[in-house]
């Protein structure tokens with residue numbers, strides 16, 4: 069009896085031992101695979117491999133804040149938070165804007181008519197010419213006006229700005245351009261600094277800002293309504309806290325994206341739209357093109373979303389690549405205002421409450437002024453297709469080229 073029990077116990081002990089050894093072996097193999105495998109992965113998998121993918125990286129620039137101007141001009145101001153060595157800037161002259169600069173900064177100016185765009189990651193800004201440079205600005209104005217007279221053209225009053233080095237680590241700048249995130253450069257540009265230190269902007273393709281100016285404001289107001297507007301002579305905004313505070317009321321892109329997700333949920337967009345590119349040919353071609361098929365959706369695209377909306381029916385088109393397919397803010401403006409004007413025969417309801425000062429009853433064709441709800445849904449839609457990273461990045465190495473986690477957690 070005792071003997072029998074003994075052999076039984078040895079068997080139990082033995083199988084226990086084997087199980088433990090087995091488990092340890094399996095675990096260590098898994099760890100080895102996770103640690104070593106990424107280093108042997110084809111590097112092209114980690115890099116944007118097509119123009120289509122490059123664009124996705126570019127659109128994801130998180131560092132801008134949005135606010136609607138409360139008085140005066142109706143369009144929105146895009147405010148960029150610029151950090152030295154972060155955003156590539158170009159200073160481009162146009163028909164009526166000319167730029168003067170001290171000799172050492174001359175090389176950063178893209179002269180009027182010059183095809184090659186000059187970009188820099190130095191923190192340079194434009195302002196109304198100050199003391200030292202005023203005489204050369206005056207001279208330039210006179211020469212230009214003489215030229216115009218000589219050519220028998222009517223006089224244009226040139227705006228002459230000074231390019232200067234802020235000497236600061238970061239500043240805010242404003243860009244009135246509507247299409248800031250549509251401004252891709254994919255050829256004909258030179259990056260002038262040797263050490264371009266961009267967290268994710270890899271060549272080719274960079275975002276650039278046209279004529280950024282230091283962010284300065286003056287308060288405006290009429291009776292009870294208080295507002296502010298951009299003014300190069302105003303007081304400069306000194307911190308993000310001030311910018312996001314009650315008075316100026318900017319919302320960061322991070323906040324807008326979160327809000328957009330909520331709006332997408334409670335407006336029931338998911339009832340008519342899916343948010344997944346399946347591996348099927350019709351999906352990858354429809355969301356991309358024949359030559360640049362869109363990558364099928366991968367789980368890491370959704371990891372920063374609280375709620376995901378894969379959807380079940382496609383009454384309208386799929387949303388998962390809409391940030392690439394339709395980057396135009398103008399298009400979305402008229403589409404949400406009146407889907408049928410943008411897309412004949414559409415059954416999508418209009419979302420007029422995404423706009424303020426609803427001008428219905430005055431002029432029917434006029435599009436209202438987008439409010440933060442529009443900005444939120446727009447910014448949310450723009451993340452669709454722009455957060456694609458090869459699966460390696462986020463999971464194995466804990467690296468995230470678009471730094472979305474940091475943005476969500478408010479570190480950037």
Ligand code: HEC
Pocket residue numbers: 331332335336337338339340341383384385386390393394407408410411414415416417419445449
């Ligand atoms: C009743 C169904 C329905 C609802 C609800 C709906 N849509 Fe649509 N949507 C459509 C249809 C149909 C189209 C295609 C025709 C068009 O472009 O308007 C469309 C088109 C779109 C497009 C253009 C996509 C492209 O690739 O051309 C976007 C963007 C969009 N919808 C976003 C939204 C958002 C955001 C919401 C929620 C706020 C929403 N839709 C709610 C039916 C709907």
